[in-house]
Amino acid sequence: MTLRLVSTLLFALLLVSPACGGDDDAPGVDGGGTPGVDGGGPGVDGGGTPGVDGGPRPDGGGCVPTVEICGDRIDQNCDGRDTSCGDTDGDGIDACRAGDDLTRCDCDDSRTDVRPPFGGVPGAPELCDERDNDCDGRVDEAAECCAGCAAVEPRNRADVCLETGECDCSTEAGVGPCAAGETCCSGGCVDTQTDFDNCGGCQTMCTPQADRCVAGNCQCGSNPVCDFITMCVGGSCGG
Numbered sequence: 001m002t003l004r005l006v007s008t009l010l011f012a013l014l015l016v017s018p019a020c021g022g023d024d025d026a027p028g029v030d031g032g033g034t035p036g037v038d039g040g041g042p043g044v045d046g047g048g049t050p051g052v053d054g055g056p057r058p059d060g061g062g063c064v065p066t067v068e069i070c071g072d073r074i075d076q077n078c079d080g081r082d083t084s085c086g087d088t089d090g091d092g093i094d095a096c097r098a099g100d101d102l103t104r105c106d107c108d109d110s111r112t113d114v115r116p117p118f119g120g121v122p123g124a125p126e127l128c129d130e131r132d133n134d135c136d137g138r139v140d141e142a143a144e145c146c147a148g149c150a151a152v153e154p155r156n157r158a159d160v161c162l163e164t165g166e167c168d169c170s171t172e173a174g175v176g177p178c179a180a181g182e183t184c185c186s187g188g189c190v191d192t193q194t195d196f197d198n199c200g201g202c203q204t205m206c207t208p209q210a211d212r213c214v215a216g217n218c219q220c221g222s223n224p225v226c227d228f229i230t231m232c233v234g235g236s237c238g239g
Contacts, residue, residue: 089106089111107135128140142159149167193215200216
């Protein structure tokens with residue numbers, strides 16, 4: 001065999017061997033593979049699928065997506081918003097998402113004692129528990145919790161401490177605590193001893209079987225309330 005023939009055979013083997021056995025230049029093995037999939041080779045953005053595998057996001061942010069947890073005000077999956085879980089705690093109000101108005105959604109959908117007023121559902125009372133129970137963006141602002149209302153007796157003359165620390169009846173804002181003998185109710189400062197719509201307590205309305213509130217009790221004229229099928233007219237039952 002001539003020297004020229006041997007050289008030709010060796011050259012042919014060198015040309016064929018990469019296709020048969022794989023080498024350091026094979027796609028997907030040494031970083032020179034499919035862009036943005038196996039970490040090798042130039043990805044579209046230089047480092048993997050944007051916003052999916054932790055590579056740089058198109059918007060330049062540094063969010064690394066994980067499984068979304070709904071209603072916790074955190075955007076885990078990097079879509080720009082928190083996903084609402086619906087009504088997990090069953091209190092009739094859907095969970096808040098990032099950027100939602102807290103007074104229109106449940107700011108803690110894991111607790112039934114946390115919710116804003118919504119439709120006919122009353123808001124949760126603000127408790128002294130270092131939580132925003134009524135979802136108004138403030139914590140422990142109820143009159144029972146704040147030092148600004150400590151000297152107000154009885155405490156039901158006010159229902160909130162302002163951000164300035166002053167005690168106030170929020171439903172008649174600016175007047176401070178209600179006057180002595182009045183109670184801070186949803187309609188403002190009222191005398192629950194004589195107020196027909198708040199007789200004996202806030203939102204305790206007398207029925208048509210009465211026509212007045214006397215000493216915190218519903219009455220028909222100077223008599224007790226009428227029976228449930230008789231209306232009080234002109235101070236008399238069925239008159």
